[in-house]
Amino acid sequence: MPNLPINIGSYLVNLCSALLLLTCFAIVAQRRLMACVDLFALQSVFLAVTATLVAYLTGIHHIYLAAVLTIAIKAMILPRILKKIVRQLNVQREVSMYVNIPTGLLICGALVILAFFITEPIVHLGFLLTQDSLAIALAIVLIGFFIMVSRLKAVTQVIGFLVIENGLFLAATAAAYGMPLIVELGIFFDVLVAGLIVGIYTHQIQEAFGSVDTSRMKALKE
Amino acid sequence: MTILLFLALLLAYACGMVLPLCFPGRPHIQNVIAHGSAAVAGGLGIVLGLVGLFASEPLVWFLPSSIPLLTFSLRLDSLSAFFVLTISLVGLAVSVFASGYVREFYGRIPVSLLGFLYNGFILSMLLVVTADNAFFFLIVWELMSLLSYFLVVSEHEKPDVRFAGLFYLIMTHVGTAFILMTFLMFYQETGSFAFESFRNADQSLPEGLRTLVFWTALIGFGTKAGIVPLHVWLPYAHPAAPSHVSALMSGVMIKTAIYGLLRMYFDFLGGPFPWWWGFVVLLVGTVSAVLGVMYALMEHDLKSLLAFHSVENIGIILMGIGTGMVFYAYDLPHLAALGIIAGLYHTLNHAVFKALLFMGAGSLLYATHTRNMEEYGGLLRRMPWTGLFFLIGAISISALPPTNGFVSEWLVFQGLFLSLELPSLFLKLMLPIAGALLALTGALALACFVKAFGISFLALPRSSHARKALEVPVPMRVGMGFLAGLCLVLGLGPAVVVPLLDRVSEPFVGISIAGRVFEMGGWTLAPVSGEFSSLSTPVLAIVLAGLTGLGWGLAYVLGGKGKTRFYKTWGCGLNVTARMEYTATGFVQPIKRVFSTIYQPTVKLETEFLEESHYFAKRRHFEFSIEPIFLKYLYHPILEFFSTLADRSRVIQGGNLSLYLAYIFGTLVFLLMVMG
Numbered sequence: 001m002p003n004l005p006i007n008i009g010s011y012l013v014n015l016c017s018a019l020l021l022l023t024c025f026a027i028v029a030q031r032r033l034m035a036c037v038d039l040f041a042l043q044s045v046f047l048a049v050t051a052t053l054v055a056y057l058t059g060i061h062h063i064y065l066a067a068v069l070t071i072a073i074k075a076m077i078l079p080r081i082l083k084k085i086v087r088q089l090n091v092q093r094e095v096s097m098y099v100n101i102p103t104g105l106l107i108c109g110a111l112v113i114l115a116f117f118i119t120e121p122i123v124h125l126g127f128l129l130t131q132d133s134l135a136i137a138l139a140i141v142l143i144g145f146f147i148m149v150s151r152l153k154a155v156t157q158v159i160g161f162l163v164i165e166n167g168l169f170l171a172a173t174a175a176a177y178g179m180p181l182i183v184e185l186g187i188f189f190d191v192l193v194a195g196l197i198v199g200i201y202t203h204q205i206q207e208a209f210g211s212v213d214t215s216r217m218k219a220l221k222e
Numbered sequence: 223m224t225i226l227l228f229l230a231l232l233l234a235y236a237c238g239m240v241l242p243l244c245f246p247g248r249p250h251i252q253n254v255i256a257h258g259s260a261a262v263a264g265g266l267g268i269v270l271g272l273v274g275l276f277a278s279e280p281l282v283w284f285l286p287s288s289i290p291l292l293t294f295s296l297r298l299d300s301l302s303a304f305f306v307l308t309i310s311l312v313g314l315a316v317s318v319f320a321s322g323y324v325r326e327f328y329g330r331i332p333v334s335l336l337g338f339l340y341n342g343f344i345l346s347m348l349l350v351v352t353a354d355n356a357f358f359f360l361i362v363w364e365l366m367s368l369l370s371y372f373l374v375v376s377e378h379e380k381p382d383v384r385f386a387g388l389f390y391l392i393m394t395h396v397g398t399a400f401i402l403m404t405f406l407m408f409y410q411e412t413g414s415f416a417f418e419s420f421r422n423a424d425q426s427l428p429e430g431l432r433t434l435v436f437w438t439a440l441i442g443f444g445t446k447a448g449i450v451p452l453h454v455w456l457p458y459a460h461p462a463a464p465s466h467v468s469a470l471m472s473g474v475m476i477k478t479a480i481y482g483l484l485r486m487y488f489d490f491l492g493g494p495f496p497w498w499w500g501f502v503v504l505l506v507g508t509v510s511a512v513l514g515v516m517y518a519l520m521e522h523d524l525k526s527l528l529a530f531h532s533v534e535n536i537g538i539i540l541m542g543i544g545t546g547m548v549f550y551a552y553d554l555p556h557l558a559a560l561g562i563i564a565g566l567y568h569t570l571n572h573a574v575f576k577a578l579l580f581m582g583a584g585s586l587l588y589a590t591h592t593r594n595m596e597e598y599g600g601l602l603r604r605m606p607w608t609g610l611f612f613l614i615g616a617i618s619i620s621a622l623p624p625t626n627g628f629v630s631e632w633l634v635f636q637g638l639f640l641s642l643e644l645p646s647l648f649l650k651l652m653l654p655i656a657g658a659l660l661a662l663t664g665a666l667a668l669a670c671f672v673k674a675f676g677i678s679f680l681a682l683p684r685s686s687h688a689r690k691a692l693e694v695p696v697p698m699r700v701g702m703g704f705l706a707g708l709c710l711v712l713g714l715g716p717a718v719v720v721p722l723l724d725r726v727s728e729p730f731v732g733i734s735i736a737g738r739v740f741e742m743g744g745w746t747l748a749p750v751s752g753e754f755s756s757l758s759t760p761v762l763a764i765v766l767a768g769l770t771g772l773g774w775g776l777a778y779v780l781g782g783k784g785k786t787r788f789y790k791t792w793g794c795g796l797n798v799t800a801r802m803e804y805t806a807t808g809f810v811q812p813i814k815r816v817f818s819t820i821y822q823p824t825v826k827l828e829t830e831f832l833e834e835s836h837y838f839a840k841r842r843h844f845e846f847s848i849e850p851i852f853l854k855y856l857y858h859p860i861l862e863f864f865s866t867l868a869d870r871s872r873v874i875q876g877g878n879l880s881l882y883l884a885y886i887f888g889t890l891v892f893l894l895m896v897m898g
Contacts, residue, residue, distance in 0.1 A: 111891075114891065114895065142891070145883070148883050149883045
C-alpha cells in the first residue's frame, strides 16, 4: 500500500471525478465545435489521471496501461480526427439545438441529481475507495446521452457518444477497479474504430444532404 | 431391435438428405439417391409402424440434452405407430413416383436441394408423430412447416408461387402460435414439458383452462388440418408445390394435425369432457366437409380442386372423431371406439387416395404442362395407365364400393345414425342431420369427380397440349399403381384393418371392440348388431362384379354379336370438334345455380353483334367467378385492421436520429427511476 493516507487518496479520486463531470457541463454549454473537441480531450486527460490515481492507490498495475491508452487514443488521436473532420466540413458552430443552453444545463443538473438518487442505495454497500465515483460516472453517462439527443450536428453527437464511453470507463474503474485488461483493450479498439467509422459517416451525410445536420435524415423515411 | 430399426430409418433419411449433395451437377444420380433412400426409409417405416402397432407396451427412446426443459424423447404407442405407418406407406409410393416426376425439374431446380428438403420433410413428419416432449414436438413441428414451405416455393420464380408460400407461412405460424399457447398452459400447470406429465395432469387442470386448451388446440391444429374457415391457405399452397410434394402435404402432412388433436383430447385431456366438445368438432367437420366439396366443384385447376377436397375429407375425419367424442362424453365407450376407428380409417384412406390423385394430377401436369382442366380431354387413350389409376382414386374419394373410401364413410355414417342411443334429444336430432349433410357431401364429391375424370380423360383433346400428351415414365406409374392397389385392398379388407385400428383406440376409450364388430367369421362388419346394419365388402365386390358381368352378358345376348365399327360420333351432320364438348364450367352450372346463395356467383356475358343485324353475334365473352366469402369477409377485414394499425404506429418512426436516441434515453431514465 502506498504511503498516502487512504481517505486523502479517496478525496483525490473524487476530485478528479468531479472535474470530469465539470467538463461535461462545459461541453453542454459550449457552442463552438472545436472547443467541444478540446473539452473532450481535457475530460479524457482527467479520466487518465483518475485511472492513474486508482492504479497507484490500489497497486493494480494494468490500470496504468489503460491510463496510457486513454491519453493516447482519447486525448490525442480521436480529437485530432474530429478536428480534421470539423475543418473539412467547415462547420464551426452549432447554430440550432433542440434544447437551448440554459435549459440544457438545468436538465443536466436534474440528471446528476437523478444519478445520485439512483446510486444512493448501492453506494454505501461498497467498500472501495472509489465508491463515490459511481454516481458521478452514471451522471456522465446520462449527460453524454443527453448531448447525443439534444444536438443536431453529427460531430457533437459523436462527442456525446465518446463522453458516454468515458463515463462507462469511470464506472468500471469506480465499481470494480477496472475491467480485465483484455476487455479494456477491446473497448479501446472499439472506440477507435467507432471514431473512424463516424468520420466516414459524417462525410457521407455531408455528401448526401449538403449538411451534417442529422435531422435532415428524415428525408430517408419513405 | 426396434431401436436398430429406428436408427436405420434415420440413417436412410439422412443419406437421402446428404448424399445427393456430394454429386454436384449430376441431377440423375442425385435423383436416384435421394428418392431411393426415401423409398427404403418408407419401407422401414412401414415395418416400424407395424411393430409399434403390435407391441404390447409403448416403445420409448430417450436422449437428454443440455438445454433445460428439452429432451429428445420419442414414444411409439399405437396411435403414433398408426401415423408412422400411414406416413411411410404414402412416403414409399410418393418416393417411387418422385424419382420419375423430378426429371421434369432437371436443369431448372437443383435436384439435390429438392431431395434434401423432401427427405427432411418426411423425417420431420415422422418425428412429429413420435415426439414425447412438447419442446421437441414444437421444434420438429416448426421444422416440418418450414421444410414444406421451402418445398412449396421450389418454383419461386413465379410470383403466384411466392404469394402462395407467404400465405402458407403466415397461416402455419398462426397455428403454431396457438399450439404453443396450448403447451404453455400445460407447462404452467405441470411445470414440465414432458408429455408424460401432461398425461398425468388431465384431472388436475382447472375446468376453465381445460376449455381454453380445447379451443387453442382446435384452432392451432385446425389451421394445419385446414378446417373451415382456416382452410384458405390450402388451395393456394398445395397446387403451388411440386406434385409429389402436394401429394405428401395433402395426403399426410395435414394428418399430423389429426394426430395432434387426438393426442390432445383423448390422451392429455382424457377423462370426462363436456359433450359440446364433441359437438363442436362434429360441427366444424360437417361445415368443412360440405363447403370443401362445394368449392372443389367450382375449381377447374385440377390441383386446387384436389386441395379443396382435402378440406372436405378432413371434415369427414373430424365428423368421425367428433361423433366418437360425443359418445365418449356420454360414457358409451364401444360407440366412441367406433367413431374414432371411423375417423382413423378415413385418415388412412384419405392419405392413400389423395396422394394417388395428386400423383395423377402430377402425371397430367408432367404430360401436358398445364393444370387447367379445360385444356385436357381425350387423355385416356393417350395415358391409359394414369387414367386407370386416377379412376380408382376418383372412385375411392367418391366413396363408392368396393374401394376404401366407401368403407370408412360407411363407418362414419354408422356412428352418426347410432345417435339413437344418446340420452340428449338435441344430439339425437343433430347427428342424423350431420349424416344427411355427409350424404350430400358424398353426392357432390361424386359429381366433382365425374367432372374431373370425364373432362380430363374422355372425349376429344381440347388443346394441343392434350393432343401431344404421352404416357408418363414407369416409376411414376409404379408409384400410382401401388396406391391404387392399396385403395382396393383397404376397401376389401376391413376385417384386417379394423382390429388394427382398434388397438389404437383401445387405450383411449378403455375398451376393445374388435371382437364384437364382426359377424360370420370376420366376413361381415356389423358395428352394433347384424339387424341394425352390416357390411361385407368382399361380398359386395363379388355382387358388383357379378352384376357387371350379367349386364355385359345380357347386352351380348340381346344386342347380338359385338360388331365393332369405327366411325365419328354422329353430330347431326356437323363435324364434331373439341369446341362442342361439355366444358367443366358447363358441367357445374346446375349445381352453381342450386347453391347460388353459398357461391354468390358473378356472371358476365358480353356480346358483340354484327353491324348489319342484331340477331347475329360476332363475338361473345363469358366470365364467371364465385365470391371468395372467407377471404372477403373474414381475412380482408383482419388484414385491413393490421395495416391500419401499422400505419398509425408509423407516427413514432419519425426518421429523426435524435428522436430515436431520445426514445432510448427516455426509456433508460424511466427504468432507472422506476427500478432504482
